Amino acid sequence: MNTSRAARIEAVLTEHFAPVTLAVADDSARHAGHAGAAPGGQTHYSVTLVSAAFAGQSRVARARAVHAALAAEFADGLHALALTLHTPQEAAALSG
């Protein structure tokens, strides 16, 4: 595939969650040499996602929804995904 995994993650999450804020970072280089880190990288990511879709959902439910959306990536070498998931109201309170 030509597109980077970060670009695919961004596209999938945009489609599923209509995010207010979305940031995808490739942290693979920081984990180079660690078990699970592939020579080509693209294994470790962190995502910050603010979406109204998370309203009324527990932390576990929010993360499961993101995991489910990215199931194809997990099946294809995605190894670690650090998630920061908030509703717009929570994000506003945090930055306030």
Added chain:
Amino acid sequence: MTTPVVERIQAEISEHPVMLYMKGNAMFPQCGFSARVVQILTHLGVPFHTANVLEDAGLRDGIKQFSNWPTIPQLYVKGEFVGGCDIVTEMFQSGELTTLLEEKGIAHEATA
């Protein structure tokens, strides 16, 4: 569907009030995310039991399916799935983890 690995997990999470599935062990974590959860539990002074998924490929896959959660570490408290590194960290920082442990009647030394 009950398989030996599912039986093992069910036995562990019911036997140990705080059960952590991780890479490595509490003394020598082999992953930064596992290490962080160990550090938090240690800081809170919570007795916990660990299983090393790196020693058992069946467990490594089995716990992911059992929890419907694709990554390691995974923390269980009184048989209930709490989450992975991000969730445990957020709950620790907000004080919710201490509240959860207290609600579940788990003794800890936290003064945080």
